[in-house]
Amino acid sequence: MSDAIKHECGIALVRLLKPLEYYKEKYGSAFYGINKMYLMMEKQHNRGQDGAGFASIKIDMKPGERYMSRVRSNQQTPIQDIFNQINSRINNTLTENPDYQDDISKLKRHTPYLGEVMLGHVRYGTFGKNSIESVHPFLRQNNWMHRNLIVAGNFNMTNVNELFDNLIQLGQHPKEKADTITVMEKIGHFLDDAVAKLYKEIKKEGYSKLEASPLIAERLNVAKILKRAAKNWDGGYAMAGLLGHGDAFVLRDPAGIRPAYYYKDDEIVVIASERPVIQTVFNVEFEDIHELDPGKAIIIKKDGSVSFKRILKPLERKACSFERIYFSRGSDAEIYEERKKLGRLLLPKILESVNDDLDNTVFSYIPNTAETSFFGMVKQAQNYLNKRKEELILKEGSKITKERLHEIISARPRIEKIAIKDAKLRTFITEDSSRDDLVAHVYDITYGSVKPTDNLVIIDDSIVRGTTLKKSILRILDRLHPKKIVVVSSAPQIRYPDCYGIDMARLEDLVAFRAALELHKDRNTYHIVEDVYKECQGQIDYKDIDVVNVVKKIYDPFTDEEISDKIASLLSPEGINAEVEIIYQSVDNLHKACPKNLGDWYFTGDYPTPGGNRVVNRAFINFYEGNKERAY
Numbered sequence: 001m002s003d004a005i006k007h008e009c010g011i012a013l014v015r016l017l018k019p020l021e022y023y024k025e026k027y028g029s030a031f032y033g034i035n036k037m038y039l040m041m042e043k044q045h046n047r048g049q050d051g052a053g054f055a056s057i058k059i060d061m062k063p064g065e066r067y068m069s070r071v072r073s074n075q076q077t078p079i080q081d082i083f084n085q086i087n088s089r090i091n092n093t094l095t096e097n098p099d100y101q102d103d104i105s106k107l108k109r110h111t112p113y114l115g116e117v118m119l120g121h122v123r124y125g126t127f128g129k130n131s132i133e134s135v136h137p138f139l140r141q142n143n144w145m146h147r148n149l150i151v152a153g154n155f156n157m158t159n160v161n162e163l164f165d166n167l168i169q170l171g172q173h174p175k176e177k178a179d180t181i182t183v184m185e186k187i188g189h190f191l192d193d194a195v196a197k198l199y200k201e202i203k204k205e206g207y208s209k210l211e212a213s214p215l216i217a218e219r220l221n222v223a224k225i226l227k228r229a230a231k232n233w234d235g236g237y238a239m240a241g242l243l244g245h246g247d248a249f250v251l252r253d254p255a256g257i258r259p260a261y262y263y264k265d266d267e268i269v270v271i272a273s274e275r276p277v278i279q280t281v282f283n284v285e286f287e288d289i290h291e292l293d294p295g296k297a298i299i300i301k302k303d304g305s306v307s308f309k310r311i312l313k314p315l316e317r318k319a320c321s322f323e324r325i326y327f328s329r330g331s332d333a334e335i336y337e338e339r340k341k342l343g344r345l346l347l348p349k350i351l352e353s354v355n356d357d358l359d360n361t362v363f364s365y366i367p368n369t370a371e372t373s374f375f376g377m378v379k380q381a382q383n384y385l386n387k388r389k390e391e392l393i394l395k396e397g398s399k400i401t402k403e404r405l406h407e408i409i410s411a412r413p414r415i416e417k418i419a420i421k422d423a424k425l426r427t428f429i430t431e432d433s434s435r436d437d438l439v440a441h442v443y444d445i446t447y448g449s450v451k452p453t454d455n456l457v458i459i460d461d462s463i464v465r466g467t468t469l470k471k472s473i474l475r476i477l478d479r480l481h482p483k484k485i486v487v488v489s490s491a492p493q494i495r496y497p498d499c500y501g502i503d504m505a506r507l508e509d510l511v512a513f514r515a516a517l518e519l520h521k522d523r524n525t526y527h528i529v530e531d532v533y534k535e536c537q538g539q540i541d542y543k544d545i546d547v548v549n550v551v552k553k554i555y556d557p558f559t560d561e562e563i564s565d566k567i568a569s570l571l572s573p574e575g576i577n578a579e580v581e582i583i584y585q586s587v588d589n590l591h592k593a594c595p596k597n598l599g600d601w602y603f604t605g606d607y608p609t610p611g612g613n614r615v616v617n618r619a620f621i622n623f624y625e626g627n628k629e630r631a632y
């Protein structure tokens with residue numbers, strides 16, 4: 001199998017609805033759109049720092065004039081790199097032809113990238129090579145304007161192999177078995193078909209070959225093409241595309257797994273993976289930005305008309321909760337509240353762990369994502385102390401002395417900045433092979449902030465493989481000599497692989513899975529591994545819809561706490577002095593905190609599409625057979 005490319009990505013699409021002169025007049029620049037695209041991509045760099053790409057289409061160009069441009073980069077700072085390239089080409093054109101400044105039609109004709117329809121993409125290359133070929137947008141070129149297709153997506157399909165075989169059945173010969181190519185060729189196939197049919201139809205009506213072209217653009221039914229192309233897709237996706245003549249679309253998966261937000265007025269249509277990006281870049285209100293409905297596409301025709309078309313029957317909404325916990329930037333008003341609530345809901349278990357002894361407990365967090373849930377956790381600790389203060393004061397009654405009152409009210413949660421992150425990387429989504437070493441060197445600590453009698457409560461957003469804890473955090477925290485280290489995870493235990501675009505692919509990488517195996521060994525029930533393997537194998541030839549996730553049986557015999565305790569012992573490095581406890585969020589509390597994003601398959605094993613069950617069982621077979629391949 002060739003490398004499946006992972007898509008922990010962000011997309012940005014802008015369609016300018018007015019002529020470029022309008023933006024020059026109103027905002028002082030014909031490059032308004034390109035400038036906005038730069039900001040949109042920069043503000044989504046949390047979603048991808050390994051690669052970036054930009055493509056644009058100029059509407060109504062004459063034959064012989066360039067109307068599509070694309071630039072991609074996998075350099076160190078890819079977003080900057082592509083915009084440096086864009087700017088230097090624009091500047092060259094303007095230096096050589098200063099008169100273009102005031103002649104927008106010439107400027108458009110002769111300046112690359114200066115179009116009305118723009119698509120950008122930021123990418124994390126988490127698996128396999130991060131070659132320039134795997135950077136989006138992808139391009140499918142043709143001499144027929146309408147058949148040109150540019151695609152970029154935040155997506156992952158669970159059934160690339162099947163989709164690939166479908167293309168072969170159609171008689172095609174794809175150049176690569178990557179899911180982006182497969183998906184693009186699928187759309188391309190039905191686009192070709194639709195264009196050919198329209199051409200025939202229009203000629204029958206008596207139009208000349210030359211006259212047919214604008215009519216094809218007008219009549220091309222993008223929704224129909226997407227319906228035919230997406231029929232067998234099983235996965236999570238926000239798939240964006242541009243057609244050569246200027247139509248554009250974004251299609252969201254029927255379970256709403258991957259996010260997509262849009263805004264439109266009479267000047268622009270914007271689509272992005274995160275809402276606050278649109279809020280900030282276009283200075284619009286939260287309420288004016290909407291989520292694209294699962295299974296629907298937003299379609300912007302060349303003439304600027306916008307429609308929302310149902311492409312696929314919606315499945316039960318299972319928007320990815322990991323987007324909220326970790327992946328999104330967290331400046332979204334809702335996500336910010338949700339992260340704080342995740343922190344708040346953990347306090348009861350923390351109090352239990354430190355025996356309510358907040359005087360000898362220091363609260364802190366592992367940077368960066370967990371910072372917000374840390375605020376929530378600390379605010380809840382404040383509430384707890386306030387309640388205690390009220391009770392104490394009331395108990396003392398009116399005879400309370402000033403000193404005693406002062407003593408009571410001065411209690412507050414002790415918070416410190418303990419862990420420092422030296423690199424600006426998101427290590428979790430960094431490619432597997434270089435990750436361990438990176439994690440070991442990425443964190444440092446503040447000395448002198450903890451006493452030997454203290455409990456140190458440190459919150460992180462997630463514990464996936466456990467590398468961050470084992471290779472780095474626990475060892476360096478122990479250098480502060482706390483009595484006990486309580487690691488708190490704002491996400492529940494990650495037990496199952498993801499196959500919809502977040503890189504949690506191999507079962508044996510997940511520390512929760514390794515802990516369950518250890519527990520089976522301890523209890524002499526390890527034979528279950530072979531039983532589950534046989535069951536997985538027994539289902540190989542089942543249709544996806546009939547497959548059930550039998551890997552759940554590995555976890556069934558154990559309580560959450562038993563697994564957490566085992567994880568703590570697996571992750572405690574040798575020679576550590578402090579007692580270590582790990583506290584996880586419960587799935588119920590996760591749902592309370594993130595009520596709109598109930599997608600929780602990595603915690604519960606309840607996959608939102610039939611392909612998920614096949615993938616988890618395949619992941620188990622791979623684990624059992626010692627096969628390092630991906631499960632999809």
Ligand SMILES: O=P(O)(O)OC[C@H]1O[C@H](OP(=O)(O)OP(=O)(O)O)[C@H](O)[C@@H]1O
Pocket residue numbers: 326366367368369370421425426427428429439460461462463464465466467468469
């Ligand atoms: O258990 P592990 O497999 O090590 O993964 C979990 C860690 O990875 C993430 O950090 P990351 O550095 O990606 O990002 P952040 O700075 O945004 O928190 C996350 O915040 C956890 O700290």
